[in-house]
Amino acid sequence: MMLDLAGINERLCRGLCGRVRLVERPNGRTMLETPFTFPDGDGYPVYVEPTRTGGIRLGDGGNTLMRLSYETEVDGIRRGARARLLEQVLRENGIEEDRGEFYLESSLDSVGDAVFRFGQGVTRIHDILFLNRGRVSNDFYEKLQRILKEILPPERIEEDYLEARLPAAEDYRIDYHVPRTSGDSLFVFGIANRDKARLTTIILERLLRHDIPFDSLLVFDDQQQVPRRDLARLSNVGGEMVASLDAREDLERKLRRKVA
Amino acid sequence: MSLEEITEDRIRELVSMPKKLVGTKPKSRREDRFERTDYEATGEDGRSVFRIYLRRNLEIPEDFSCGIRWMMPSGETLTLARYNGSSHVHGEIRYECHIHRATEDAIRRGWKPEKEARRTERYRTLEGSHACLLEDFHISGLSSPHDPPDMFS
Numbered sequence: 499m500m501l502d503l504a505g506i507n508e509r510l511c512r513g514l515c516g517r518v519r520l521v522e523r524p525n526g527r528t529m530l531e532t533p534f535t536f537p538d539g540d541g542y543p544v545y546v547e548p549t550r551t552g553g554i555r556l557g558d559g560g561n562t563l564m565r566l567s568y569e570t571e572v573d574g575i576r577r578g579a580r581a582r583l584l585e586q587v588l589r590e591n592g593i594e595e596d597r598g599e600f601y602l603e604s605s606l607d608s609v610g611d612a613v614f615r616f617g618q619g620v621t622r623i624h625d626i627l628f629l630n631r632g633r634v635s636n637d638f639y640e641k642l643q644r645i646l647k648e649i650l651p652p653e654r655i656e657e658d659y660l661e662a663r664l665p666a667a668e669d670y671r672i673d674y675h676v677p678r679t680s681g682d683s684l685f686v687f688g689i690a691n692r693d694k695a696r697l698t699t700i701i702l703e704r705l706l707r708h709d710i711p712f713d714s715l716l717v718f719d720d721q722q723q724v725p726r727r728d729l730a731r732l733s734n735v736g737g738e739m740v741a742s743l744d745a746r747e748d749l750e751r752k753l754r755r756k757v758a
Numbered sequence: 759m760s761l762e763e764i765t766e767d768r769i770r771e772l773v774s775m776p777k778k779l780v781g782t783k784p785k786s787r788r789e790d791r792f793e794r795t796d797y798e799a800t801g802e803d804g805r806s807v808f809r810i811y812l813r814r815n816l817e818i819p820e821d822f823s824c825g826i827r828w829m830m831p832s833g834e835t836l837t838l839a840r841y842n843g844s845s846h847v848h849g850e851i852r853y854e855c856h857i858h859r860a861t862e863d864a865i866r867r868g869w870k871p872e873k874e875a876r877r878t879e880r881y882r883t884l885e886g887s888h889a890c891l892l893e894d895f896h897i898s899g900l901s902s903p904h905d906p907p908d909m910f911s
Contacts, residue, residue, distance in 0.1 A: 523853065525820065531847065537870040538840075538858055541847040543821065560791030561821060561845070564813050568825060569835065572789055598790025669805055669831040694833050 534617040557601035591619030638719040682711040702735040766862040775801040779899030821845035822884040841887035
């Protein structure tokens with residue numbers, strides 16, 4: 499069956515054009531409506547202003563970073579791998595940042611291209627800031643699991659362990675349990691982020707409160723990403739730490755010494 | 759229990775469980791173009807931990823949000839609800855305040871759990887949305903004024 503190119507083109511133009519338009523709001527701001535949406539279904543807020551050179555400025559009004567802050571500290575994206583990725587996305591899409599607002603400027607002749615670049619750019623920024631965080635976190639836990647099983651016989655390691663002597667143990671799951679010849683336990687925790695640091699603190703405190711004999715080893719994805727106060731509270735109740743999986747030799751040394 | 763196992767019944771339990779503010783009245787701080795306030799509440803079971811956040815775009819009054827997340831024992835988090843201002847569209851909801859709620863259906867489909875949203879006239883400001891959240895989620899230890907009815911809508 500042959501494609502009706504003219505007919506489809508006409509429908510594409512009508513369909514796409516119909517979904518991209520400027521709207522003047524009662525507050526005096528002009529917004530650009532597009533088919534782009536965040537995963538929660540909210541449309542991208544795109545604010546439109548003229549530039550001094552007769553072009554057009556598309557900006558997010560600071561909304562992208564405000565959304566990010568629902569679940570994390572915005573500072574976290576200003577450092578390390580995430581900051582480098584963000585810079586790359588901005589560069590590739592011709593987007594700039596002004597005090598927390600992402601924007602791009604374009605001539606009127608190129609406004610169609612600008613709309614796609616801006617929408618694509620915000621999507622990639624959002625994915626880096628949200629999904630990459632999740633992906634980085636999953637990669638970390640997978641890598642930790644693999645390394646532990648390379649260091650110790652897999653049958654010695656119990657994952658997602660419930661300490662039977664702990665009331666409501668199902669709410670205080672322990673990442674890894676390694677029984678020791680001394681009769682007590684080594685608990686290993688993977689700490690991917692601040693939330694996990696706090697949860698681990700709670701779990702360790704509960705273990706201590708119920709006088710359960712154990713030792714612990716805390717392995718971070720990146721210890722520097724955990725805020726100082728959370729780290730301090732965790733170090734008060736936890737055992738030895740490994741700052742990241744890059745320190746594999748240190749992890750192996752500490753782990754072997756603790757289970758010897 | 760993992761996120762994938764959450765049911766509508768469990769969501770209802772989490773919503774209706776009485777909760778209490780942890781610590782003292784939270785303070786706001788500024789980050790670039792927005793102001794943020796964060797605090798925690800614990801459930802009456804003594805174990806469930808919830809994080810509540812308020813955000814206000816300092817340059818665009820209609821752009822605000824307050825939400826509540828359940829910190830799951832598994833280490834995951836579930837956004838139970840988010841009360842949005844009228845700065846953007848959501849499907850057929852055009853520049854009206856709307857409330858996102860977590861649903862089992864969205865979770866099963868692999869969507870953002872809080873993808874479903876309904877328009878609301880219960881609030882117009884961040885303070886009003888916060889008052890609705892405190893009421894809907896039975897949070898004590900803190901208060902926020904409801905917005906008066908809009909006589910001109």
